[in-house]
Amino acid sequence: xxxxxxxxxxxxxxxxxxxxxxxxxxxxxxxxxxxxxxxxxxxxxxxxxxxxxxxxxxxxxxxxxxxxxxxxxxxxxxxxxxxxxxxxxxxxxxxxxxxxxxxxxxxxxxxxxxxxxxxxxxxxxxxxxxxxxxxxxxxxxxxxxxxxxxxxxxxxxxxxxxxxxxxxxxxxxxxxxxxxxxxxxxxxxxxxxxxxxxxxxxxxxxxxxxxxxxxxxxxxxxxxxxxxxxxxxxxxxxxxxxxxxxxxxxxxxxxxxxxxxxxxxxxxxxxxxxxxxxxxxxxxxxxxxxxxxxxxxxxxxxxxxxxxxxxxxxxxxxxxxxxxxxxxxxxxxxxxxxxxxxxxxxxxxxxxxxxxxxxxxxxxxxxxxxxxxxxxxxxxxxxxxxxxxxxxxxxxx
Numbered sequence: 001x002x003x004x005x006x007x008x009x010x011x012x013x014x015x016x017x018x019x020x021x022x023x024x025x026x027x028x029x030x031x032x033x034x035x036x037x038x039x040x041x042x043x044x045x046x047x048x049x050x051x052x053x054x055x056x057x058x059x060x061x062x063x064x065x066x067x068x069x070x071x072x073x074x075x076x077x078x079x080x081x082x083x084x085x086x087x088x089x090x091x092x093x094x095x096x097x098x099x100x101x102x103x104x105x106x107x108x109x110x111x112x113x114x115x116x117x118x119x120x121x122x123x124x125x126x127x128x129x130x131x132x133x134x135x136x137x138x139x140x141x142x143x144x145x146x147x148x149x150x151x152x153x154x155x156x157x158x159x160x161x162x163x164x165x166x167x168x169x170x171x172x173x174x175x176x177x178x179x180x181x182x183x184x185x186x187x188x189x190x191x192x193x194x195x196x197x198x199x200x201x202x203x204x205x206x207x208x209x210x211x212x213x214x215x216x217x218x219x220x221x222x223x224x225x226x227x228x229x230x231x232x233x234x235x236x237x238x239x240x241x242x243x244x245x246x247x248x249x250x251x252x253x254x255x256x257x258x259x260x261x262x263x264x265x266x267x268x269x270x271x272x273x274x275x276x277x278x279x280x281x282x283x284x285x286x287x288x289x290x291x292x293x294x295x296x297x298x299x300x301x302x303x304x305x306x307x308x309x310x311x312x313x314x315x316x317x318x319x320x321x322x323x324x325x326x327x328x329x330x331x332x333x334x335x336x337x338x339x340x341x342x343x344x345x346x347x348x349x350x351x352x353x354x355x356x357x358x359x360x361x362x363x364x365x366x367x368x369x370x371x372x373x374x375x376x377x378x379x380x381x382x383x384x385x386x387x388x389x390x391x392x393x394x395x396x397x
Contacts, residue, residue, distance in 0.1 A: 016275055017275070017311060019271070020268075020271050020272055020275045020311050020312075020315070021311060021314060021315045021318070022315075023267065023268040023271045023315070024265075024268045024271075024272070024311070024312050024314075024315025024316055024318075024319060024370060024374065025315045025316075025318045025319040025322065026264065026268075026319065027261065027264035027265040027267070027268045027315075027319065027370065028265070028315065028316050028318075028319025028320055028323060028366060028367065028370045029319040029322050029323045029326075030260070030261055030264060030323075031257070031258075031261030031264070031265070031319075031323070031366045031370075032319070032320060032323025032324065032327060032358075032363050032366055033323055033326060033327060033356075034254075034257030034258075034260070034261060035254070035257065035359060035362050035363065035366065036323070036326075036327035036330070036331070036356040036357055036358055036359070036363075037257075037354075037356055038250055038253050038254040038257060039356070039357040039358075039359045039362070040330075040331065040354065040355050040356035040357035041250055041253075041354065042247060042250040043355075043357045044354065044355055044357075045243065045246055045247075045250070046239070046243065046247075048186075048187055048188045049188075049239060049242065049243050050239055051126065051127075051186075051187075052126060052186040052187065052188040052191055053188060053190075053191060053216075053242075054216065054237075054239045054242045054243075055094075055125050055126065055216040055217055055218045055239070056217060056218055056219060056220060056221075056238065056239055057216075057217040057221060057236065057237065057238050057239070058214065058215070058216055058217070058236075058237045058239075058242060059078065059084065059214070059215040059217065059229065059234050059235070059236055059237075060073075060076060060078070060213065060214060060234065060235040060237065061073075061075075061076030061077050061078050061079075061213050061234065061235065062076065062233050062234055062235065063076065063235065064076035064213070064235050065235035065237055066235075072099075072100075072167075073098050073099060073100075073213050073214070074099045074167075074168070074169045074207060074209060074213065075169070076213055077169075077209065077211030077212070077213050078211060078212055078213055078214075078215065078234060079211060080232050080234070081095070081211075081212070083232055084215065084229070084232065084234070087225055087228045087229055088215075088217060088225070091217055091218065091219055091221070091225075092121075092124040092125055092217075092218040092219060093121065093125065093215055093216065093217045093218065094117060094118065094121040094122045094124070094125040094126070094215065094216045095118060095121060095200065095212045095214075095215055096115055096116060096117050096122070096200070096212060096213075096214040096215065096216065097114075097115075097116035097200060097203045097204055097207060097209070097211075097212045097213055097214070098113065098114065098115050098116070098213060098214045099113075099114050099166055099167075099203075099207050099213075100112070100113055100114070100166065100167075101113075101114055101164060101165050101166025101167070102164070102165050102166070103146075103150070103154070103162050103163070103164050103165075103196060104162065104163050104165070105154050105155075105156060105160065105161075105162050105163075106163070108153070108154055110150060110153060110154065110194075111194065112150070112164070112194055112195070112196050113194050113195050113196070114164070114166060114196050114198060114203060114206070114207075115195055115196065115197050115198070115203075116198050116199065116200040116201075116202065116203020116204065116206075116207075116212075117138055117197055117198075117199070117200055118200045119137055119138040119139065119199075122137075122138070122197075123137070124218070125216050125217075125218045126216070128184065128186075128197070131184050131185055131186050131187070132145075132182055132183070132184050133148065133183055133184065133185050134157070134158050134182060134183040135158045135180070135181050135182035135183060136181065136182050137182055137184070137197070138182075138197055138198060138199050139181070140199060141199045141201060141202040142178060142179070142181070142199075142202075143181045143182065143197075143198060143199055143202075144162070144164070144178045144179065144180050144181055144182075144196065144197075144198055145180075145181060145182035145183070145184050145196065145197040145198070146180055146182070146183055146184070146196055147183075147184060147185070147186065147191055147192035147193055147194065147195045147196070148183055148184065148185040148192050149189065149192040149193035150192070150193055150194065150195075150196070151180070151183050153193070156180055157180065157183070158180055158181065158182070158183065159179055159180065160179065160180050161177060161178070161179050161180075162177070162178060162179075162180065163175055163176070163177050164176050164178060164196065164206075166206065166207060168206075168207050168208035168209070169207055169208050169209040170208050172208070174206055174207070174208065176206060182197075184197065200212070261366070265369065265370060265373050266373070268312070268315070268370075268373065268374075268377075269312075269373040269374065269376065269377035270377065272308050272311060272312050272374055272377040272378060273308070273377040273378070273380055273381060275308070275311075276307060276308045276377075276378055276381035276382070277380070277381045277384065300382075301382045301383070303382075305375065305378045305379065305382045307378070308374060308375070308377055308378025308381065308382070309371070309374050309375045309378055311374065312370065312371060312373065312374015312375070312377065312378075313370075313371050313374055315370070315374070316367050316370030316371050316374065317367070319370065320363065320366070320367045320370075323363065324358060324363065326356075327356045327357070327358040327363075328358050330354075330355065330356040331355055331356050331357055331358055332355075334353035334354060334355045335353065335354045335355075335356075336353055337353065337354050
């Protein structure tokens, strides 16, 4: 009987119920969408970093990573290569020489990061061949592979001649004239707009050093292997450490979205409370008659709690369903974005398409919170209803 009365009362004022439903739907929907955006951004950034830049681990020269942004990487070579190679003998890794310089076509000059690689090793770790859109990846000492954004900025293509310049390990300036042999699109906007790949042997000659200063390691290392690398007093950095500042930014974004979503859900809860309070005031005579006919306070309490909780729960499930559908759609199709990280003044790598990610556990938590908010919002009107004096309620209009 109580359930029949709940359904009858819910649809008694259809417009009021609909407005309450919409408020709850929007709150849950935006909360799930915001969580999907943050989870997608975090997952995409992590994926891009591992597949294009850091792999699972990076090894640097001793003390380089402490002040990574300010240090000249050429001054921090890895001088214990035999020991490192012995530790990593069963792993895929790429020995690299990285240093800063510039590239010019005679008209424009851009800052560049030169990456000297052994193409076989580099492909085992990052599969660079897969991302080539013109020409070939590094094939010899005269190879020069540009990121697509850099090629676009300088309006360069295969066969065009450029001049590359850099400060060497001995602090002199070196320059070479080379022709472009490949254009690569890694999907990492930072690399595509600043990185130039070249042969490792040539890069050592260019930078005037016999050493390498960067090793990217693919696959998870055992505790023994990790400890052995640390004992060599090299900077051994897992990918989580490499992107901790970026993950901190996404964490702040998640908290901001949580505050906004909670505020919307609170507003939805207030709407439910207001709706139920209005219903109680309008139905005082009806409540008084039910009390006079022997309906217990517990039943009246359940009646009002059930009405508010049902509307809130229905709105929460509809918002959850819409949020799941929208997030899942953009998880597979992505959102086209034209802006670059450099345009935002931040060093966050993301591709030209942003993918959302539906996190079931976090979305279910949002759903449960919505239901609990609905139930909590119904408590006050329900308590007010059972405190009515039956005789007075029947007399009052």
